Amino acid sequence: MEIVAGGFSDAPQEILTDIFALLEFPDLVRVGSVCSSWNSAYTSICSFGQYKCSQAPCLIYTSESAGDHVAFLYSLVEKRSYKLTLPDLHIQRRYLIGSSHGWLVTADDRSEMHLVNPVTSEQISLPSVITIEQVTPILDEAGAICRYRFSRHTAEAIMGPSSTYSLSASRDHLFHKALLFYDTSAGSYFVM
Amino acid sequence: MAAPESGDGNNGAARMVTLISSDNTRFEVEAAAASLSQTLQLTILDGGGGGGDGIPLPNVDSATLSKVLEYCIKHAPAAANGGAPNATAVDRAELERFDNEFVNIDQSVLYSLIMAAHNLEIEGLQSLVAKKVADMIKGKSPMEIRRTLGFPDPTPEEQAEMNAHMLEYGWAYE
Numbered sequence: 396m397e398i399v400a401g402g403f404s405d406a407p408q409e410i411l412t413d414i415f416a417l418l419e420f421p422d423l424v425r426v427g428s429v430c431s432s433w434n435s436a437y438t439s440i441c442s443f444g445q446y447k448c449s450q451a452p453c454l455i456y457t458s459e460s461a462g463d464h465v466a467f468l469y470s471l472v473e474k475r476s477y478k479l480t481l482p483d484l485h486i487q488r489r490y491l492i493g494s495s496h497g498w499l500v501t502a503d504d505r506s507e508m509h510l511v512n513p514v515t516s517e518q519i520s521l522p523s524v525i526t527i528e529q530v531t532p533i534l535d536e537a538g539a540i541c542r543y544r545f546s547r548h549t550a551e552a553i554m555g556p557s558s559t560y561s562l563s564a565s566r567d568h569l570f571h572k573a574l575l576f577y578d579t580s581a582g583s584y585f586v587m
Numbered sequence: 588m589a590a591p592e593s594g595d596g597n598n599g600a601a602r603m604v605t606l607i608s609s610d611n612t613r614f615e616v617e618a619a620a621a622s623l624s625q626t627l628q629l630t631i632l633d634g635g636g637g638g639g640d641g642i643p644l645p646n647v648d649s650a651t652l653s654k655v656l657e658y659c660i661k662h663a664p665a666a667a668n669g670g671a672p673n674a675t676a677v678d679r680a681e682l683e684r685f686d687n688e689f690v691n692i693d694q695s696v697l698y699s700l701i702m703a704a705h706n707l708e709i710e711g712l713q714s715l716v717a718k719k720v721a722d723m724i725k726g727k728s729p730m731e732i733r734r735t736l737g738f739p740d741p742t743p744e745e746q747a748e749m750n751a752h753m754l755e756y757g758w759a760y761e
Contacts, residue, residue, distance in 0.1 A: 403736040417721035428729040428752040
């Protein structure tokens with residue numbers, strides 16, 4: 396006769412993932428600290444995004460007074476904000492041009508785009524802005540990029556005269572909105 | 588116990604099956620109720636569990652099985668109606684009230700229940716208990732979660748691991 400002993404401290408991973416899949420995001424982080432078996436379940440649920448409920452959105456904002464490396468995350472569920480410190484990232488100087496699936500699409504002060512995960516501080520650089528057909532780099536005497544020329548044309552027509560912007564100002568004109576999509580067949584994301 | 592109109596059995600007598608818990612207690616229930624378990628459903632469709640045979644459940648003790656069956660009997664009529672599209676708001680409210688009451692129990696019983704629901708593949712019961720446990724976790728610190736769910740005191744190694752994770756995600760613990 397087999398006796399089912401134990402309790403939640405040694406629950407099978409499938410049971411834990413069933414439970415964790417129902418948690419909103421700050422709670423989900425906290426269960427990762429409970430014990431090592433809970434941590435494994437937490438890690439796997441984060442990697443595979445097996446949430447049952449779609450997460451309530453969080454509001455993210457930065458402020459000059461809090462400094463370059465700080466972002467605040469306001470949880471609508473808990474009605475409180477969390478202070479995230481991103482030591483390797485000047486998050487406050489970034490433009491936030493989109494967010495999906497927990498990633499922020501940001502543009503830095505050279506108008507280059509990066510994906511940032513504000514919770515894990517992960518950063519993935521997207522292809523350089525000069526790979527956009529309409530953007531041509533202008534080099535200074537030393538051969539470094541100092542400005543971008545932005546040509547306003549599509550495949551069919553020229554929409555207007557081209558303009559030249561400084562590295563940091565280009566992001567004001569180039570980016571409108573970025574979206575992140577998850578491709579289930581490839582198991583990867585793409586950004587447009 | 589009121590017999591659900593399950594369409595089983597022609598002259599009003601619903602087909603019964605016998606389940607045997609790990610501590611050898613026999614439970615006789617309507618096939619419709621036991622069939623909420625995906626695992627049992629297959630055996631029952633094959634004609635098992637009737638008469639003197641009984642279906643042994645070596646992983647479920649009698650206290651847990653009786654609780655599981657209480658859930659199945661309550662939910663069987665709605666399940667037989669294919670998720671009860673024609674259930675009235677009153678019926679639904681009554682089931683909801685039953686569910687809330689049903690999981691208002693000690694964490695050790697919740698654990699036995701979710702394990703049994705998992706083994707027997709009773710989807711509704713699994714999500715009901717998972718939801719209850721998730722609610723018990725919400726807004727608590729790791730230490731409070733451990734206490735709520737009856738964990739033993741952390742060993743020094745476990746404490747060190749907890750501290751390391753909490754340090755990494757310090758913002759979540761302010």
